[in-house]
Amino acid sequence: xxxxxxxxxxxxxxxxxxxxxxxxxxxxxxxxxxxxxxxxxxxxxxxxxxxxxxxxxxxxxxxxxxxxxxxxxxxxxxxxxxxxxxxxxxxxxxxxxxxxxxxxxxxxxxxxxxxxxxxxxxxxxxxxxxxxxxxxxxxxxxxxxxxxxxxxxxxxxxxxxxxxxxxxxxxxxxxxxxxxxxxxxxxxxxxxxxxxxxxxxxxxxxxxxxxxxxxxxxxxxxxxxxxxxxxxxxxxxxxxxxxxxxxxxxxxxxxxxxxxxxxxxxxxxxxxxxxxxxxxxxxxxxxxxxxxxxxxxxxxxxxxxxxxxxxxxxxxxxxxxxxxxxxxxxxxxxxxxxxxxxxxxxxxxxxxxxxxxxxxxxxxxxxxxxxxxxxxxxxxxxxxxxxxxxxxxxxx
Amino acid sequence: xxxxxxxxxxxxxxxxxxxxxxxxxxxxxxxxxxxxxxxxxxxxxxxxxxxxxxxxxxxxxxxxxxxxxxxxxxxxxxxxxxxxxxxxxxxxxxxxxxxxxxxxxxxxxxxxxxxxxxxxxxxxxxxxxxxxxxxxxxxxxxx
Numbered sequence: 001x002x003x004x005x006x007x008x009x010x011x012x013x014x015x016x017x018x019x020x021x022x023x024x025x026x027x028x029x030x031x032x033x034x035x036x037x038x039x040x041x042x043x044x045x046x047x048x049x050x051x052x053x054x055x056x057x058x059x060x061x062x063x064x065x066x067x068x069x070x071x072x073x074x075x076x077x078x079x080x081x082x083x084x085x086x087x088x089x090x091x092x093x094x095x096x097x098x099x100x101x102x103x104x105x106x107x108x109x110x111x112x113x114x115x116x117x118x119x120x121x122x123x124x125x126x127x128x129x130x131x132x133x134x135x136x137x138x139x140x141x142x143x144x145x146x147x148x149x150x151x152x153x154x155x156x157x158x159x160x161x162x163x164x165x166x167x168x169x170x171x172x173x174x175x176x177x178x179x180x181x182x183x184x185x186x187x188x189x190x191x192x193x194x195x196x197x198x199x200x201x202x203x204x205x206x207x208x209x210x211x212x213x214x215x216x217x218x219x220x221x222x223x224x225x226x227x228x229x230x231x232x233x234x235x236x237x238x239x240x241x242x243x244x245x246x247x248x249x250x251x252x253x254x255x256x257x258x259x260x261x262x263x264x265x266x267x268x269x270x271x272x273x274x275x276x277x278x279x280x281x282x283x284x285x286x287x288x289x290x291x292x293x294x295x296x297x298x299x300x301x302x303x304x305x306x307x308x309x310x311x312x313x314x315x316x317x318x319x320x321x322x323x324x325x326x327x328x329x330x331x332x333x334x335x336x337x338x339x340x341x342x343x344x345x346x347x348x349x350x351x352x353x354x355x356x357x358x359x360x361x362x363x364x365x366x367x368x369x370x371x372x373x374x375x376x377x378x379x380x381x382x383x384x385x386x387x388x389x390x391x392x393x394x395x396x
Numbered sequence: 397x398x399x400x401x402x403x404x405x406x407x408x409x410x411x412x413x414x415x416x417x418x419x420x421x422x423x424x425x426x427x428x429x430x431x432x433x434x435x436x437x438x439x440x441x442x443x444x445x446x447x448x449x450x451x452x453x454x455x456x457x458x459x460x461x462x463x464x465x466x467x468x469x470x471x472x473x474x475x476x477x478x479x480x481x482x483x484x485x486x487x488x489x490x491x492x493x494x495x496x497x498x499x500x501x502x503x504x505x506x507x508x509x510x511x512x513x514x515x516x517x518x519x520x521x522x523x524x525x526x527x528x529x530x531x532x533x534x535x536x537x538x539x
Contacts, residue, residue, distance in 0.1 A: 014465055016444075020422040021414050022462060043461040044416045047495040054494065063491055069420025069522065113423065116430075132430035150420045150522055359418050364497065 007035070010344065014043050019351075021358040027339075027347060034347055037339045041332065045362040052322040057083060057291050060319065062153050064309075067324065068360045069150050070113065073099075073106040074302035075309070075324070076155045081236055082298030082311040083157045083319075087291045093238075095159035095284040100237040100275050102146065102154055103300070104268040108179070109138040110303035111219075111261040111268075114355045115190065118258060121352045122199045127190060134182045137175050144168060159285030169276055180269050187262045200255035203342065204350030207252055210337040218305020219264065220331045220354045223257035225250040230301040242274045254353040261355075291315070302327055304355050326360030404450045404476070405536045407439030411449035411473070415466050415502070417456030420522040421483040425453055433525045440532065446470075451478040451532075457485040457492045458500030466502070467509050478514045478535055479506050482528060484521045491521075514539075 013024035022043035028036035048067055052060050061076035068075065077099060084091065112135040119127025139149045146152040146162050154161050164172075190196055206216070211224035221228055229246045231239040247263045249256035295312040305327030312321040331354040339350050366375040375383070414422055428435045429442060443449055446469045458466060470479070481502040484490035489501050499505070506513045516535035518528055 014461075015413060015446075015469060020412065020419065020426070022416075022465070043459065043465075044414075044456075045459060045461070045497050046416055046457060046492050047497045048492075051492060051495050066418045066420070066491060066521075069418040069423060072418075072420070129431055132427065133432065136430075136432045148521075149524065150424070151418075357419060359416075 013040075019356070019358075023356075023358045025335075025351070027344065029344060032343050032345075034339055034342055034344060037335055037347075039332065039335065041358060041361050042363050042365070044359045045364050047364070048362075049322050049324060053319055056317050057313075057319060058156055058288075060322065061155055061157075064324070065151050065153050067326065068357045070110050070357060071106070071302040071304065071307065071326070071360070072151045073102050073154065074300045074307050075326070076153070077103060077237075078298040078300040078307050078309040079311060079322070080155045080157050080298070081300070082296040082309050083291060083313075085296035085298065086294040086311065086313050087157070087288065089158055089286070089288060091159045092283050092286060093280050094163070094282045096237045097275050097279050098160045098162075098164055098284055099155055100239065100242075101164065101272050101279075102142070102152060103237070104272045104275070105138055105142055106152075107268045107303045108265050108272075109135050109142070110355075111265045112138070112183070114261055115186070115258065118200075118254075118349065118352055119190075119196075121349050122196075124195065124199075127186075127196075130186055130189075134179065134186060137179055141172055141175055144171075156285065157291075158288040159283070161285075163284045164276075164279070169279070172276060173273065176269055176273060180266065183262075183265055183269075187266075190262065191259065196258075197255070199346075200258060200349065201251075201253060203254050203346045204338040204353055205251070205253045206334055206338040208250070210334065211252065214330070214334040214337060216305070216331050216334050216354070217327050218301070218303070218331070219257055219260045220305065220334065222246065222248045223260045224252035228306075230299055230306050234299070236298075236300060238275065238278075239271075241278070242271050244271050254349055257353050290317075295321075304328055304357060304360075305331060307360075326357070328354070328357045329361045329363075332356055332358075332361055401476070401539055405539060407441070408450045408478070408532070408536065409441050409443045409448055410451045410453050410480075411443055411446045411469070412453045413446075413455070413466060413469055415454060415456040415462035415486070415500070416459040416498070417483065417485060421455035421486075424522045424525055424528065425455070425482065428525050428528060433529065435529060438529075446472040447474070449473050449477065451480060453480050453482055454486050454502045455482045456500075457489050457495070457498045458502060458505050459497050460499055463499050463505050466505055470506055470509065470513075476514060476539070478516060478539075479503075480516050480518060480528075480531065480535065482518045482531075483523055484519055487517045487519050 010027040014022040024040040026038040065072040116128045116131030293315040308325040310323040486502045518531035
């Protein structure tokens with residue numbers, strides 16, 4: 001008689017000390033080697049797209065900056081660019097510079113945050129404490145400009161809510177010098193550390209072919225040698241006027257992603273400096289009367305990759321449809337390629353390597369618990385129409 | 397004052413529960429551990445299991461998926477357990493108040509299983525780390 005061998009399964013989540021958010025991973029293991037991974041997301045689903053359709057055009061940025069607290073400048077910018085394309089609005093030039101500066105400061109703090117967390121995940125708390133200490137001045141700058149440490153809510157249709165006062169420009173430049181000095185030290189320490197080399201090199205490799213197959217974006221793709229960056233490929237704000245480089249690394253392991261992120265912080269510092277020097281005078285906002293009927297797409301390079309917003313207007317004061325695709329939603333399935341074949345101890349850092357932001361990935365699926373059928377959009381539409389028909393017939 | 401309350405006030409161990417937050421309150425909570433704020437010098441420590449926790453730091457609107465899990469986490473804690481609702485979402489659902497997948501706020505969900513639960517509110521979006529420290533100190537001084 002053939003004996004059925006059940007493979008041991010390790011469940012991670014939904015509440016576990018590794019990552020802050022709710023997510024669920026099922027690791028099928030053979031000894032210490034992971035042979036399969038299954039994931040369940042969307043514990044965080046809040047129905048943002050639906051709430052967005054009930055808000056007015058200029059209220060939406062404040063909602064969608066709360067999709068994810070760390071990309072809270074990129075999501076509203078993508079939405080605002082879509083809305084401005086519908087209405088054919090050209091925001092003032094100073095506003096474009098302010099947007100660039102806020103977005104790049106956000107990228108600096110997000111990348112330093114990731115380096116710290118990566119150190120924490122592999123049990124190297126010195127890196128964690130250092131990185132988060134050096135991140136604080138960036139948050140202070142953002143607080144000084146926008147009034148809040150994290151949810152800036154600074155972009156609005158037709159410009160920016162808050163200007164960068166000319167008086168604090170020298171202070172920002174001075175702080176940037178300080179941050180660059182500290183980051184230089186941290187980068188050298190991290191990239192030359194033999195412990196980090198041993199833990200991160202050759203771990204969780206995502207090959208270039210797999211990266212293209214799973215359509216990953218942002219630093220995850222650039223760490224696998226895929227040369228994409230929305231800021232260069234389809235420039236928005238003032239990125240085409242600035243002098244900077246796209247960082248890529250061919251290896252595809254966790255170390256390559258760390259290198260990409262660390263070097264990108266320097267590019268961002270460079271960009272903020274140039275933008276501050278070129279900052280033109282003038283207003284930061286123009287008056288917007290109405291959004292005509294139409295549809296448009298806005299995309300922005302968030303710290304984690306390309307974020308994509310689709311907005312449709314029917315000429316009223318609310319968006320009729322607002323669709324969000326956040327970068328983590330395409331990065332997270334690449335675990336299928338990068339985690340399988342790794343040791344369990346290395347899976348934690350591989351899961352963290354794409355800088356996953358699960359509150360961005362929230363989706364909803366209606367599942368019939370009796371027949372296990374997942375209802376997709378057409379199916380739900382058909383069910384809804386059938387019910388309407390039934391009610392109509394019943395009334396007759 | 398029982399020795400248990402005395403020790404809880406001396407060094408509260410906290411467990412962090414995200415019930416559908418946007419990461420913002422969460423990174424500010426992690427910020428509390430880092431050199432600028434460093435709450436470990438006051439004996440406040442983040443722990444990895446609710447069974448070790450004296451207090452829960454709950455962030456986020458409670459989504460349908462999260463509500464039963466939050467109740468389960470609360471059941472596992474040793475009592476008395478102070479529940480901190482951190483951020484506007486956890487206090488009164490904030491900007492997501494009319495979401496179809498939102499069943500919160502936190503106090504409603506916790507009081508369903510324990511009507512006498514001690515709940516402290518720290519509003520803000522996100523609350524600054526200083527506000528969180530102040531909230532924890534105020535809540536503990538009322539015990």
